[in-house]
Amino acid sequence: MTKLQSGMSRRYFLQVTGSGLVTATALGGSALQARAEPYDTFTWISPRGTLEVLDDYPYWSALKMGYFGDLKTEMQPGPSDGTATVKFVDVGQADMGFPSPGVFSFAIENGMNLKSVFHMGARDTFSIAFRKGEGTRDLKQLEGKTILLGSAAWQSIVDPMLAAQGVDITKVNYVEAGWPTWATALAAGQGDAALSWEGLRAEWIANGLEFEYWLGVQHSTLPANTFVVRSADLEDPDRKAFLEKYLRGWAMGLEFGYLNPRAAVEAVYEQFPTFASNTGPELGTTSILQQINVFRGDMENREGWGWHDMSSWQAFFDQIHAIGQITKPVKAEDVCTNELIAAANDFDHEKVKADAEAYQLSEEFAAIDVENIQAHMFDNAV
Incomplete structure (x- = not known):
């Protein structure tokens, strides 16, 4: 995570609440600015105020399987404020956020110089x-x-x-x-x-x-939701190289989860035992299969995990400009980039496949019928 200078230059300052939680608060056009120095510990921040969900299974899978190597990473739940995931990245209190397109548009509208670098939600979640x-x-x-x-x-x-x-x-x-x-x-x-x-x-x-x-x-x-970073980080060769390695870990975790979804659920449950006991193997597998459908999307027409379909993003920005959610037109290529996607997907696919096939499921998870769950994934749709 980047250290902060004392100078204020844009839009938000940080405030510690009575509970000790750090939050980002509007400050009439100024903000703490991050130094361009190597990451100490790279911090990803959730948009939900909690990590006890299955949504982040690629990270926990990659962490368990060693796909991040020696990178120093951490996950933070963040406040439940829906815009905190972009505010914290903007001011340097986190290094990557996971906003919905709508919250990303809030960041753009408010002058935050952020860029989407890895599009997780290929389908509308x-x-x-x-x-x-x-x-x-x-x-x-x-x-x-x-x-x-x-x-x-x-x-x-x-x-x-x-x-x-x-x-x-x-x-x-x-x-x-x-x-x-x-x-x-x-x-x-x-x-x-x-x-x-x-x-x-x-x-x-x-x-x-x-x-x-x-x-x-x-x-x-x-x-749907995407990973955003400060645009300036892409201009720093060391940080850009780090981002490529970091996103490669996520891509490997996504691949592992696609090949063995039950193993990916187990990776999450090992981190959060209470969440595991409240959710259970079958519903956990159901949840992760729903998300794999979103994250993978129409993969035969994508250039790998995290690839942005610029036409879809442009249609979104045109739509929100038409309804007044943003006041100026946005060109998708200006705020979304695929420049890290080739490197993120440049991993040993056969190794990940071998890892997924060799993984020994617990007895509870081995008993889960994945094909049956997939056959009934949309039973409650109208």
């Missing part, structure tokens, strides 16, 4: 959850209705998704119901729908929350 019997394929039915969010920042996710489906977003109401309570609020009858995403569907089932879903993976062509 986001969905709209409804109570049983209330789901609809026509999202125009949400006009005049209330959508529940875990964070107010998530409106930047939902607005373009709805607009792309012909919804008049000025007629949609949003309520911030909090993390992780927005799903239970929907189940309790508060609001008409809620934002969800692939992988989370399975976790909600684990908690007894059964909904119907309009699924972005089936109906949307918009991009």
Whole structure:
């Protein structure tokens, strides 16, 4: 993680709350600026306020299998504020964030000089959850209705998704119901729908929350979450070389998970035993299979893990400019880059395959029928 200079130059300063949590706060056009020096420990920050999820399975798989080598890395949950993942990278308190495209657009709009370097979400991971019997394929039915969010920042996710489906977003109401309570609020009858995403569907089932879903993976062509860094880091040869090695570890973890999803779940569960006991092998495998579908996307038309489809990103930026989410047009190639993708995917694929095939599953996981789960992945879709 980079050290900070005392000079303030852009948009946010850091504040320590009463609980000791470091947060980023707006400061009228100035921010702490990072020195251009080698990373001490490279810090990745979550957009969710927690790491106890299956979404980050490529990292835990790669860590377990030694794919990061001697790189010094760490994962941080960050605050539950939906925009913290870009704010912390901007001011140098983290080195890589994982924002949704909507939150990334917030960073662009607010002058943060960040760039997307590894597009994790090749398919649109986001969905709209409804109570049983209330789901609809026509999202125009949400006009005049209330959508529940875990964070107010998530409106930047939902607005373009709805607009792309012909919804008049000025007629949609949003309520911030909090993390992780927005799903239970929907189940309790508060609001008409809620934002969800692939992988989370399975976790909600684990908690007894059964909904119907309009699924972005089936109906949307918009991009999903991506890895962003400070643009200046790409101009530093040492940092760029580090990023290539770091992303290679993620790509190897993605490949390993695709080849042996149950082993990837086990890697996550070893890190978080309580989460493991609450979720279990079957729902964990279901969650990870949903996410693999998102992360892999249409791989035969991609140039490897993390590759940006610039046409999809451009359509997204055009959409959010049309609805006023950003005030100026954005050219996808200016804020997204594939310059690290070839190096990230330049690994020994046969070794990863051998690792995945040789992995000894626990008895519980060996009993999980992956093909049966895949056959029923979309049973609760409308």
